[in-house]
Structure formats: C-alpha cells, structure tokens
Amino acid sequence: MIAKPVSTFAQRALAAAAALAILAVAVAGCAKPAQPRTFTVTIAQMAYGPTPPSMRVGDSIKWVNADILQHTATAKDGSFDVDLPPKATATTRIAHAGTVDFYCRYHPGMTGRLSVAG
Ligand SMILES: [Cu+2]
Structure with missing residues (x-):
C-alpha cells in the first residue's frame, strides 16, 4: 500500500x-498566418513611390503625400480611394489578392500598381 x-x-x-x-x-x-504589415508609399513630385513587392491580403498601405499638391490613390477596381491634401497621410487595408492598378483622379498620368498575394 x-x-x-x-x-x-x-x-x-x-x-x-x-x-x-x-x-x-x-x-x-x-x-496563425503572418501578422499583417503596413507599407508606406510616398507621393512626391507628381509620382507614387515604389510599391511593396510582397504584399499579402490583410496588409495595409500608408499613403504619404509629401507633395505640395493634392493627390488621390484611386484603385481602378474601386477597392480603395483615398484623397490626400498636401502633407496628409491615409491608410488603406488591402482585402483582395491580385493586381490592382491605381491612379490619381486629379492627375490621371500618375499611376501605380499593387501586386497582392492571397
Ligand atoms: Cu495627383
């Protein structure tokens, strides 16, 4: 015992x-999948800076307008549209995979492209 x-x-x-x-x-x-990240895209002298090469769904873009003019970042597929007065910032979360072309509504010659993995 x-x-x-x-x-x-x-x-x-x-x-x-x-x-x-x-x-x-x-x-x-x-x-869990990798934590969402935030990438900065700076707009200066009538042009978008480089976009991140390895975005994933859930990541965000912080748009920084360092220009003296107002700009937008407007997705051609309608998935985001931010209006940025001079020196303003705004953040958009990327919800869909794929390639998204974007442009400035005030200056349509300003264009950029995001490539987002699933
Ligand atoms: Cu513009």
Whole structure:
C-alpha cells in the first residue's frame, strides 16, 4: 500500500506531461498566418513611390503625400480611394489578392500598381 500514492503521483505526472504534449502539438498546428504589415508609399513630385513587392491580403498601405499638391490613390477596381491634401497621410487595408492598378483622379498620368498575394 505504500507504493500506491507514489504510483498515483507518477500517473498524474505522466498524464500532465501527455496533456502538455498534446497542447503543444495543437498550438503548433494552429499557427496563425503572418501578422499583417503596413507599407508606406510616398507621393512626391507628381509620382507614387515604389510599391511593396510582397504584399499579402490583410496588409495595409500608408499613403504619404509629401507633395505640395493634392493627390488621390484611386484603385481602378474601386477597392480603395483615398484623397490626400498636401502633407496628409491615409491608410488603406488591402482585402483582395491580385493586381490592382491605381491612379490619381486629379492627375490621371500618375499611376501605380499593387501586386497582392492571397
Ligand atoms: Cu495627383
């Protein structure tokens, strides 16, 4: 009968260890996708700066108008449209994968393109 409490303790310890191992596997298996990121695109001298090469759905673009003129970043597919007075900033979240061409409504010669992975 002396061995019984030891045995019970050992069994509990084993069960706890097993539960922890299962939990660890479950957590690893539910690894979340990468955290959304925010990229900055600066508008200066009537042109958009480079767009990020590796955007994913859920990432955001922070538009910074460093120009002395008002500009927009207007998606041709209608997915975003930000109006930026001089020195203003605005952030848009990218919700769809694919290639999105955008332009400035005030200066249609200003164009850019986002490529977004799923
Ligand atoms: Cu413009």
